[in-house]
Amino acid sequence: MTLQYLLQGVVLPERAQLSLGFSLGFSQTTSHADSEAHISIILNQIAVTVESSHEWDIFDLRNVVLNLVRGQLDAIGYLIGHAYDLEITRVINLERSIDYVFGIDMPCISCRGQPIDLAASLIELRGKLTGFRGIFLHRCFADLVSAMKNAEDTGFYCYRALESLRHHCAAAHDLSNNSKKAQWEKFRQVASTDRESIEHIKAAADPARHGEAVGITGERRAKLLTATWNIVDSYLAQVVG
Numbered sequence: 626m627t628l629q630y631l632l633q634g635v636v637l638p639e640r641a642q643l644s645l646g647f648s649l650g651f652s653q654t655t656s657h658a659d660s661e662a663h664i665s666i667i668l669n670q671i672a673v674t675v676e677s678s679h680e681w682d683i684f685d686l687r688n689v690v691l692n693l694v695r696g697q698l699d700a701i702g703y704l705i706g707h708a709y710d711l712e713i714t715r716v717i718n719l720e721r722s723i724d725y726v727f728g729i730d731m732p733c734i735s736c737r738g739q740p741i742d743l744a745a746s747l748i749e750l751r752g753k754l755t756g757f758r759g760i761f762l763h764r765c766f767a768d769l770v771s772a773m774k775n776a777e778d779t780g781f782y783c784y785r786a787l788e789s790l791r792h793h794c795a796a797a798h799d800l801s802n803n804s805k806k807a808q809w810e811k812f813r814q815v816a817s818t819d820r821e822s823i824e825h826i827k828a829a830a831d832p833a834r835h836g837e838a839v840g841i842t843g844e845r846r847a848k849l850l851t852a853t854w855n856i857v858d859s860y861l862a863q864v865v866g
Contacts, residue, residue, distance in 0.1 A: 626678060626720075627676055627677070627678055628676070628677055628678065628679070628680065628681075628718060628720050628721070629674060629675070629676055629718065629720070630674070630675040630676075630677070630681065630683075630686060630716060630717070630718045630723075631672065631673070631674055631675075631716070631717040631718070632672070632673040632675065632686070632690050632713050632715065632716050632717075633670075633673075633714055633715045633716075634671045634673075634711060634712045634713040634714045634715070635669055635671060635712050635714070636666060636669040636670075636671055636698065637710040637711065637712065638710075641669075641707055641709070642668050642669055643666055643669055643701070643709065644666055644669075645666050646663075646664060646665045646666065647664055647697070648661065648662065648663045648664070649661075649662050649693060650662075651689070658677060658678075658679035658681070659678075659679075660675055660676065660677035660679065661675070661676045661677070662674070662675050662690065662693055664697070671694065671711070673690050673694065673713075675690065682843055683716050683718075683723060683725055684727075684843050685843050686716065687713050687716060687727060688776035688777070688843075691711060691713055692776070694711055698710075698711060713727065714726060715727065731773045731850060732847075733847035733851050734773070734850055734851070734854055737851065737854070750861075753861065753864050753865075757796065758793050758796045758797055761789045761790065761793035762789070762790075762793060762861075762864075764785075764786075764789040765786045765787075765790055765793070765857065766786075768782040768783070768785045768789065769782070769783070769786050769853070769854075769857070772786065772849075772853070773850070776841060776846060777833070777838075777839070777840060777841055778833050779829070779841060779846050779849050779850065780826065780828075780829025780830040780831075780833060780841070780849055781829075781830045781833035781834060783826050783829070783830065783853040784826050784827050784830035784834075785830070786853060786857065787812075787823060787853065787856060787857075790812060790816070790856075790857065790860050791808050791809060791812045792808075793864075794808065794811055794815055794816075794860070795811065797864070798811055798815075809823070812860070815860060815863050816859045816863070817859050818855075818856050818859060822852060822856065823856070825852065826852060826853055826856075829845075829849055
C-alpha cells in the first residue's frame, strides 16, 4: 500500500522570493525505504508530497525531507549566491490519521530536567561568555544549535562543540601550547567524563568530517545529543565567569 504524506513549510528569508517545482526519488540511508517526493515552492511557501510504502516516523521523515530540499536550496545558493534556509512546520497523512505541527524543541533536551529560570540562568551564563575564552563557548553553543537543526550532521556538530570546550579548557589552564592529548586529558578531568564517552561522539562525527553520507535514526540522534549536553553541562558547572 502506498502512503501519501504532505509536509508543509517555508523557505527563508521570505523577502527573497523563490518559486519552483521538481520531483525526486530517494531511499532513506538507514531504513532503505524507497520513496518519491514531489516538491512545490510558490513564493517561498513549500508543499512536499511524499509517496512511500513505508510507515515513516514523522520526525525521521521531516529530517529526510529537510535534507532533500535543503540540498536543492544549497545548489541554488551556489548558482546565484543566495543563502536560503528552510523550515518544515507540519505533516499530514490521512491514512494514518496524522496531522502534526512540529515544534522547535528537541524533546530529549528540553524534557530532561526541571524547568529553569531562563533569565537567571542566562545572566549566569553571560558572565562566562566574555573575554577571549568566551569565543570558544559561543562556538560551542552555535554548534549545539546546529546539531539540533541538522539531523544527519548531529555527530559532527556535537563533537565540534566538545572540541571548542577543549580549547576553552586549554586556555583556562594555560595548556594552549600543549599537545591535544594533554588538553583532552585536562578537559575530561574538569568535565568529570571519560575517554570512552567522548570517543563515542567522535565516532559519530568522523563520517561527516570526512565527507561521507551516513544516515541516523531518531533514537540514535537523541542518545548523541543527550550525551553531549551532559558533558557540556558538567564542564560549564566548573567554569567561573
